[in-house]
Amino acid sequence: MPAVFLVGGFANAVSWTEHRSHGGDWVSWVRRRVLRLLWPATVYLAAAFLGVTAARASGAGASELALTGWYIALHLWFLPVYLLLIALTPVLLAAHHRWGLRVPFVMAVAAAAVDLAALGPRLPVVGFANYLLVWGSMHQWGFTWYDGQLTSGRRPFVLAAAGAVLLAGLLAWGPFPVDMVGTGSRAGNTTPPSIALLARLNRAVMTVYLWHPVPVVVVAITFYPSGIAPQPAVGSWQWWALRPLWLAVLALLIVPLTLAVQRAQRPLRRLAAGPGGGGRGAAVLLACGLAVVLPALARLAVGGFAPAGRVAWGVLALYVGGFLLVLFSCSRRRRSGRLWDVGLRVRGPAPGRGGR
Numbered sequence: 001m002p003a004v005f006l007v008g009g010f011a012n013a014v015s016w017t018e019h020r021s022h023g024g025d026w027v028s029w030v031r032r033r034v035l036r037l038l039w040p041a042t043v044y045l046a047a048a049f050l051g052v053t054a055a056r057a058s059g060a061g062a063s064e065l066a067l068t069g070w071y072i073a074l075h076l077w078f079l080p081v082y083l084l085l086i087a088l089t090p091v092l093l094a095a096h097h098r099w100g101l102r103v104p105f106v107m108a109v110a111a112a113a114v115d116l117a118a119l120g121p122r123l124p125v126v127g128f129a130n131y132l133l134v135w136g137s138m139h140q141w142g143f144t145w146y147d148g149q150l151t152s153g154r155r156p157f158v159l160a161a162a163g164a165v166l167l168a169g170l171l172a173w174g175p176f177p178v179d180m181v182g183t184g185s186r187a188g189n190t191t192p193p194s195i196a197l198l199a200r201l202n203r204a205v206m207t208v209y210l211w212h213p214v215p216v217v218v219v220a221i222t223f224y225p226s227g228i229a230p231q232p233a234v235g236s237w238q239w240w241a242l243r244p245l246w247l248a249v250l251a252l253l254i255v256p257l258t259l260a261v262q263r264a265q266r267p268l269r270r271l272a273a274g275p276g277g278g279g280r281g282a283a284v285l286l287a288c289g290l291a292v293v294l295p296a297l298a299r300l301a302v303g304g305f306a307p308a309g310r311v312a313w314g315v316l317a318l319y320v321g322g323f324l325l326v327l328f329s330c331s332r333r334r335r336s337g338r339l340w341d342v343g344l345r346v347r348g349p350a351p352g353r354g355g356r
Contacts (some may be wrong), residue, residue, distance in 0.1 A: 001078070005135045008082060009142020026090055027282045029327055033086045037206055038293070038323055041079060043261065044210040045300075048072055049316055052306045062309025069312075070304030073214045077301035080294040081131050085139045087290055092136070096143040104144070107137035119175055148238045167299050207258050207265070215253035219246075229275075285329035292322030 012033070019029045052069050085092070095103050111133040118127035144150040150159075170176050223229035232238035298320035305312055 004078075005056065005082070005085075005138035006142045006145065008085070009139035010146045012086060012139070012184045013093055013143050013146040016093060027329065030087050030089075031282075031286055031326065034083055034290070036325055037083065038326065040206045040210055040261070040265055041076075041297075042323060043220070043265050044048045045316070045319065048305050049311065050216070053311055056071070056306065056309070065306045065309045066304060068217060069306035072217065073300045075209065075213065076297050077131075078209070080297045080301075081135050083290065083294060083297075084132065085136060092140060093143055094096060096140060096147075101144060101149060104137045104140040107133050107140060111137065160333050174259045194266045198203055204258060204262060207261050208254065211257055211261060212254060212345060218253060219249055285325050289325030289327075289329060291324045291325070291327065292318055294322075296322060 016029060041104060048069075054067060055065055055068075092103075111130050114126055114130050141150060146253065150156060171178055219229070224231060230238070230242070232242065296315050299315050300312065300319075303312065303315075
């Protein structure tokens, strides 16, 4: 995930700078970038809700349904964070051009302070700020990669060495577990993200990311109860010996699944240029849509598609409403210099060139 946000920062810097050089505005750019993620997400959500509804109607147990619904929704946490960073890219890139490396450094220091508050005085709610600070810092490093600051001279080697030392110290003497994905017994590294993570695309990427839990569920409910697949103790030599076969089976499922989903999504992408207002109205619709979509996705990531065995229809309704607002926020006119565009003009170097 740190690499994903790093590459995302680079890609957003390139895209926004190019868009502004042609006189484009914030609304049209954010809307296009957001819909590229929301279309595949919407298809996935529709399939997941249909699946849990069918499972509940067929008599699936409430606890099993809740657990499965949570598992196939857990990875959605990525979307609200990344969508927010897309919307903030013009401001964050402007800050980068003004303050450079000080921005991700301050974010990292703030993330460490949040960790201290969450682990010391036991203020867990404060820890949620790190979703923006940790991943925002990685996104900001993508800007330094874009303008050459990250790759100039000995800087990448120094940063890599410092990161390795910091990571080793945090794992050896700090409260963070070696497992960068799990929650650990003392503190978690991803729920919310910790400072330990800071020390450490093509069109199909989003589809693969969204659908990759599905083969795991299919194999688990098919092979394990029937006894086709053995279940040795996790970490045993038998468990390790089965890993290549496990990955091969999952790959055989995810490849045709990805191709089929991409084919189904193809006609939907044409709707991105649908009707909508322009100017200030488009900005309001887009902002309101994001304000509804982001918490709806976060709620699904935390509670799943069927909390307590009941289908989360209310959350789905919120998401659909927000998605429609984003979809119909099409800006037909370009208006620069307006109130919502003030301070968002960024003149950066061309891709591949150094300098600030």
